Amino acid sequence: MSTETPMAQAPVYAARPSVLLNGQRCPAADELLICAEVHEQRDGLAHAELRFADTVRTTERGIGWAFETDEGSSLSLGTSVRLFMGDETSPQEIFQGIISAVEASFGPEHPPELLVFAEDALWKARMKRRTATYTERTLGGLVETIASELGLRARVSGLDQDPGTQVQINETDLGFLRRVLERFDGWMKISGQHMEAGPWSHGSSQEITLELHSLLKSVRVTVDLADQVSAVTYSGWDPAQGAVIHVESHGALPLGPGTGRTGTQVLEQAFGPRREHAGAFVAADDREARALVDSLYLQRARRFVMVDGCAVGHPGLRVGSRVRLRGLGPRFDNTYTVTRTCHRFDLINGYETDFEAEGARFEG
Structure with missing residues (x-):
């Protein structure tokens, strides 16, 4: 029996995006939207790319410009944009930002198009x-x-x-x-x-289940020992205390969701222990050095298992959320943390969500 949450209450999942410009609905923008992409990553600064057809037919003017008028364009630099995606009956806001670039495209193979780029408030x-x-x-x-x-x-x-x-x-x-x-x-x-x-260890309380050949359209899972270590060490000098700094970080840290053996455990069984010295960094005291080696160890450990997937458009798939994958076999069925997303829509494939995720444990 499927454990996935239905994307819509209706039999058909209708998920055409809607757009607010400067806080106002713009029917022309909704109707003429050709494709949209919203990119989100762990270290902030989400950005969106929206492509519109720039021609429209009206009873008064016939065929003419959609966004290039004497009164000015509703898609201009500095315009605020809010993009909603998901079930049309209850869409969720995927992006809010400011248009920072516009691009007009002309050619014999398509009518005039207008591409706008927007960044969130971290711009x-x-x-x-x-x-x-x-x-x-x-x-x-x-x-x-x-x-x-x-x-x-x-x-x-x-x-x-x-x-x-x-x-x-x-x-x-x-x-x-x-x-x-x-x-x-x-x-x-x-x-x-x-x-x-x-x-990052706290993550999000939201967990989404995706099953292969259902909401999960395709996925690639890579388990790699290349960057795994038994411990990360650092040595230096604390000038304020006049003391040597020597710290070490290993597996006694919160590694996130999932079940199975860690990269450190698999590494030591397959190849033996391996230590990494953080010689390229500088820490002023023991406290900063401890935070440094813990962060370096965790970054490696959590990337033991890397996931690159494509799902039916899911507005709940956001950076930091947990994704539970099913249908991949006993070794790869697990829970992972989403690190990057691309919510995209076009007139051929509809609404899809590409995502990357990571996990520190493997059932193999």
């Missing part, structure tokens, strides 16, 4: 470059400070560790946040006008 962090020093605040407090300076509201949970003094030198806010959060195994994303951040 402000991508554009803002600054030099600053952050002291005496938690990692969550650092995220809240930068969010406030960007005009965003912060939703932070679980980032209560002290990152020490963090220096941003002629670096974009986006690059700085990505660098610091990666070192402390954190994530961030934009939801409307809120910057959300937290530890």
